[in-house]
Amino acid sequence: MEQKGDIALIGLAVMGQNLILNMNDHGYAVVAFNRTVSKVDDFLAGAARGRATILGAHSVEEMIGLLKKPRKIMLMVKAGKAVDEFIELLLPHLEQGDLIIDGGNSHFPDTIRRTKYLAGKGILYIGTGVSGGEEGARHGPSIMPGGNPQAWPLVKDIFQSIAARTADGDPCCDWVGEDGAGHYVKMTHNGIEYGDMQLICEAYQLMREGLGLSNAEMHEVFSEWNKGELNSYLIEITADILGFKYENGGYVVDKVLDTAGQKGTGKWTGINSFELGVPVTLIGEAVYARCLSALKDERVVASKILTGPATRFKGDKQAMVEDIRRALLASKIVSYAQGFMLMREAAGEYKWNLNYGGIALMWRGGCIIRSAFLGKIKQAFDKNPALLNLLLDDYFKGVMESCQPAWRRVVALAVELGVPVPAFATALAFYDGYRSERLPANLLQAQRDYFGAHTYERVDRPRGQFFHTNWTGTGGSVSASTYTV
Ligand code: NBP
Numbered sequence: 001m002e003q004k005g006d007i008a009l010i011g012l013a014v015m016g017q018n019l020i021l022n023m024n025d026h027g028y029a030v031v032a033f034n035r036t037v038s039k040v041d042d043f044l045a046g047a048a049r050g051r052a053t054i055l056g057a058h059s060v061e062e063m064i065g066l067l068k069k070p071r072k073i074m075l076m077v078k079a080g081k082a083v084d085e086f087i088e089l090l091l092p093h094l095e096q097g098d099l100i101i102d103g104g105n106s107h108f109p110d111t112i113r114r115t116k117y118l119a120g121k122g123i124l125y126i127g128t129g130v131s132g133g134e135e136g137a138r139h140g141p142s143i144m145p146g147g148n149p150q151a152w153p154l155v156k157d158i159f160q161s162i163a164a165r166t167a168d169g170d171p172c173c174d175w176v177g178e179d180g181a182g183h184y185v186k187m188t189h190n191g192i193e194y195g196d197m198q199l200i201c202e203a204y205q206l207m208r209e210g211l212g213l214s215n216a217e218m219h220e221v222f223s224e225w226n227k228g229e230l231n232s233y234l235i236e237i238t239a240d241i242l243g244f245k246y247e248n249g250g251y252v253v254d255k256v257l258d259t260a261g262q263k264g265t266g267k268w269t270g271i272n273s274f275e276l277g278v279p280v281t282l283i284g285e286a287v288y289a290r291c292l293s294a295l296k297d298e299r300v301v302a303s304k305i306l307t308g309p310a311t312r313f314k315g316d317k318q319a320m321v322e323d324i325r326r327a328l329l330a331s332k333i334v335s336y337a338q339g340f341m342l343m344r345e346a347a348g349e350y351k352w353n354l355n356y357g358g359i360a361l362m363w364r365g366g367c368i369i370r371s372a373f374l375g376k377i378k379q380a381f382d383k384n385p386a387l388l389n390l391l392l393d394d395y396f397k398g399v400m401e402s403c404q405p406a407w408r409r410v411v412a413l414a415v416e417l418g419v420p421v422p423a424f425a426t427a428l429a430f431y432d433g434y435r436s437e438r439l440p441a442n443l444l445q446a447q448r449d450y451f452g453a454h455t456y457e458r459v460d461r462p463r464g465q466f467f468h469t470n471w472t473g474t475g476g477s478v479s480a481s482t483y484t485v
Contacts, residue, residue, distance in 0.1 A: 004068045005031035005055050007158060010086060011076035011104075012039045015130065017047055018137035019076060019103070019162070020054060026161040029053040033063045035077070064093040072154055074101040076130075080110075087114065096122035099151050103130045107268055108180030108187060112350070115147050115179040124151035127179075129186020131367035132164065140164035142367035143173035144189070144359075146182025146352075164366025166375075172365040177352035184346055185359055188339050191269025191283040193368050194262075195335040195423060196234050198286035202421045203324050204238070206410070210417045211317045215251045219243035225325055229399075230332075232371030260290040269342070276345045277484075281430050282335040285422040308418030320413070326406035331427035333400060336377060337390040338430065357381030391434065400431070446471075453479040 008031035009020050020030045020043075032054060034040050040056045048054040057063035064071065071094065075086055083102050090100060100123060102111065111127030118125040129144035130137065143163045145152065152175045163173035176182040207213040207221065222239035226232070244252045266287045273280035292299075313320070340356055347354040360377040363369055380393035390396050411428050414421040433439060446469075448454035453475065455466035468479035 003029060003053065003055060003066075005029045005066050006068060007031070007072040007074060007155070008033060008057070008063050008067055009074045009076060010034065010063075012043050013076070014134045015103070015137045016076035017043055018134055019074075019130070019141075021047060021051075022138055022140070022162045023158060024048075024051055024054050026158075028158055029055065031055045031057050031063050031066045033057040033060070035082075060089050060093060064090075069095070069098070070124075070154060071095075071098040072101065072158075073099070074103050076103045079104045079106045083110070083114070087118070091121065091123070094123055097124065099124040099126065099154050101126040101128060101145075101147075101151075101155065102183075103128050105129075105186065105190070105263070105265055106183050107264075108184040111147065111180040111183045119148060124148045124154070126151045126155065127183045128159075129182055129189065131186065131189060131363075133368065136164065136366050140172070140366050142189075142362050142365065142370070144176050144182045144185045144362055145173070146176040146184070147179060149175070149178060164370075166361065166364045170361060170364075172362050172367070174355075174358050174362060176359070176362075177347075177354055180350065181352040181354065184350070184352075185343065185354070185362075187265050187268050187272070188343055189363060189367060189369060190265035191280070191286075192335060192339045193234075194266035194269075194286040194290070195282045195339075196232070196332065196369055198282075198289050198423045199328050199331050199335070200234060200238050201289075202414075202424050203328050204242075206324055206414060206417075206419050206421065207321065210313050210413065210419050211320055212313075213317070213321075215242045215253065221321055225328075228325075229329055229373065230325065230371075232373065233368060234371075257296070258293055259296045260293045262287070262290050266290070272346070273342055276342065276349055278338070278342045278345045279430060279433075280338045280342050281426040282331065282338055282423050285426045289420075289422055309416060311416050311418070313413070313417060320410075323406035323410050326403035327410035327424050330400055330403035330407045330431070331424050332373070333390065333396050334427035334430055335423075336373075337396075340377075340390055355381075355385075356387075357385065389434075391431070449479075455479045455482050 006028040007023065009016050010033045012032060012034040020032055023030050032040055032043055037058050040058060044056045055066050057066055073090060075083055077083060077086065083104065083106060087100060100118065106127055115125045126145050126147035130141050132141035140163055143159050145159060159173045160171040163171045165171055176185050204218060207218050219239055219242040222235055222242060226235045226239060241253050246252060266283060269280065270284045270287050343354055357378045360374045360381060364374045376395055377390060380390060380395060381387055387393055391400060407428055411421060411425050445456040449456050449468055450471045453468055455468045457463055457465060458467055466482050470477060
């Protein structure tokens with residue numbers, strides 16, 4: 001009997017090829033297809049050589065014919081137009097109950113739209129985040145699926161068997177929620193990844209330029225940090241990078257141009273946080289820091305014109321390194337607190353029933369932000385699924401208290417030395433703002449009422465009653481209508 005595939009995968013670049021090999025290692029027969037068909041044969045003769053249950057297809061028709069029903073077809077192609085084009089190519093060949101899965105980094109509104117569009121045609125749809133890069137795809141990614149809930153049982157076993165596992169053996173993959181929820185959670189993951197990377201870079205710059213530590217010394221510092229509360233993939237690779245030399249000597253990191261690229265997911269998180277009105281300030285600063293880094297030519301000009309302080313650090317370097325570790329930890333807690341605030345608001349806005357502990361578990365292994373710390377977040381949400389904010393959990397409140405003096409010293413030092421620490425500083429400003437019963441928005445609202453008759457609520461009256469004052473004596477008593485966008 002002709003061999004049939006359990007699932008087809010379209011898109012034979014780095015992620016697609018490695019996911020196919022991973023699925024095949026777990027006993028699944030996979031049909032491989034790609035827009036540029038020659039890459040199918042290259043794959044079969046290359047990485048998939050000798051694997052009888054990886055089947056090559058040279059057309060959509062052939063791919064469909066090679067699949068068991070209901071058909072499951074996963075796309076691992078460039079996000080955007082390519083996904084829509086493939087959906088249209090597939091549709092004439094599919095039957096009711098077949099499933100299309102998009103595993104690329106699609107923007108969640110596209111996934112919401114596609115889920116609805118395909119549901120109207122009787123086709124199931126999943127949009128799933130896949131994180132962990134090449135290594136993760138090959139040996140165990142974090143997988144965050146959302147879409148049509150009826151589709152989940154069709155791929156649950158495949159996805160959970162190829163996903164990373166936590167130390168306790170739990171798969172880093174579970175159903176996230178309806179339509180765009182999986183891609184939303186992946187987007188937030190990527191935004192948090194931007195924040196984590198920026199925080200590490202600020203610690204590096206402070207140690208390098210503020211304290212004058214060498215790469216070898218910083219390699220030691222990050223290796224040491226990786227043994228404690230900051231244990232994570234990104235700290236681990238930072239230690240590796242700082243110790244990595246060219247064969248003829250010289251550190252690779254010193255030769256890398258200081259301009260950062262970005263592919264959009266951090267920016268999407270920032271834009272969505274504006275739309276939902278959630279102060280996700282740290283990810284915002286991380287995106288802007290990349291934008292500022294990209295202005296290399298302008299910065300070179302400005303560096304010759306604009307001056308900063310001549311202050312030098314004269315204190316105890318070892319003690320300051322420990323302060324920086326604590327500042328990093330406290331800022332990271334703020335960043336995750338903001339990320340979970342965003343997901344909570346999104347769940348309300350888009351009608352998703354998100355399981356926050358489950359999300360922390362999915363990020364616990366396989367993905368770029370995997371860390372010991374996510375285990376603590378999982379515990380916090382297990383203890384109280386309705387937790388208003390991570391900062392209010394006993395464990396995190398305790399860590400913030402123990403880190404706070406060091407965190408303030410670090411931000412103050414950075415300001416004195418003229419070393420930019422936008423993420424450390426915004427995290428601290430958020431912390432101080434969030435814990436403030438009273439903010440200066442009374443003055444702000446008075447200003448709005450003064451120039452635009454935007455009205456205000458009063459501290460001594462019930463919420464929802466609006467007042468207007470004729471501040472100048474020349475304005476009228478007519479106010480603007482009260483609404484918030
Ligand atoms: P790429 O993002 O480089 O995409 C390459 C694939 O997209 C190839 O199969 C290519 O076909 C296909 N493709 C392109 Br490009 N334009 C197309 C079009 N207009 N129509 C049809 N197919 C088209 O590959 P990747 O890095 O493996 O990533 C795949 C997806 O997974 C992306 O959405 C990416 O954002 C996401 N992702 C990547 C990573 C990572 O670490 N790389 C991690 C997590 C998620 P061709 O061979 O014919 O050009």
